[in-house]
Amino acid sequence: MFVAFAEFEDKYCRETDRARCIYKFALDHIPKGRAEDLYSRFVAFEKQYGDREGIEDAIVGKSRFQYEDQVRKNPREKRYWQRYIYLRINYALYEELDAQDMERTRHVYRECLKLIPHHKFSFANIWLLAAQFEIRQLRLKEARSDWKGS
Incomplete structure (x- = not known):
C-alpha cells in the first residue's frame, strides 16, 4: 500500500x-x-x-x-556483528562530523552499545569511540559511565 x-x-x-x-x-x-x-x-x-x-x-x-x-x-557469530558495528560507527561519525548533530551521535552510540550481547562478546572499539566522543563534548562523567543500561 x-x-x-x-x-x-x-x-x-x-x-x-x-x-x-x-x-x-x-x-x-x-x-x-x-x-x-x-x-x-x-x-x-x-x-x-x-x-x-x-x-x-x-x-x-x-x-x-x-x-x-x-x-x-546468527546472534552468536561475531563476524556478522563486526560488520554491523562498523556500519554503526560510520553512522555515528557521519552524525558527529558531517551533520554535526551531537544528540543523534550520542543516540547512535547508545543504541549500538545496547544491542551488543556483552555477555557473549564485546567490541572494545565502540566503547572507546563512545567515550572519546563524550570527552570531545567535555562530558567527562558520561565518558566514564556504563551505557549498557541507558
Missing part, C-alpha cells in the same frame, strides 16, 4: 518530496521482516531523484537492514 501511494505521488502528482516522506514513514513503521522490497524500491527511487547524500542514506539504511537480519539469524 505504501509503495503504491508513493508511486502515485511520484508519477501522477509529480510530488517527489511527498513520495520520499511516504517511503521514510513506511520504513520507520513496517516490521523489518516485511520491508525488504520497500527498501529496494526506496533505493531505486533515491537513485532516480535523490542527491548524493540521499542515495548514500538509502543504501546505508538497506545495508543496516541486511546486517541486522544476519545478526538476528
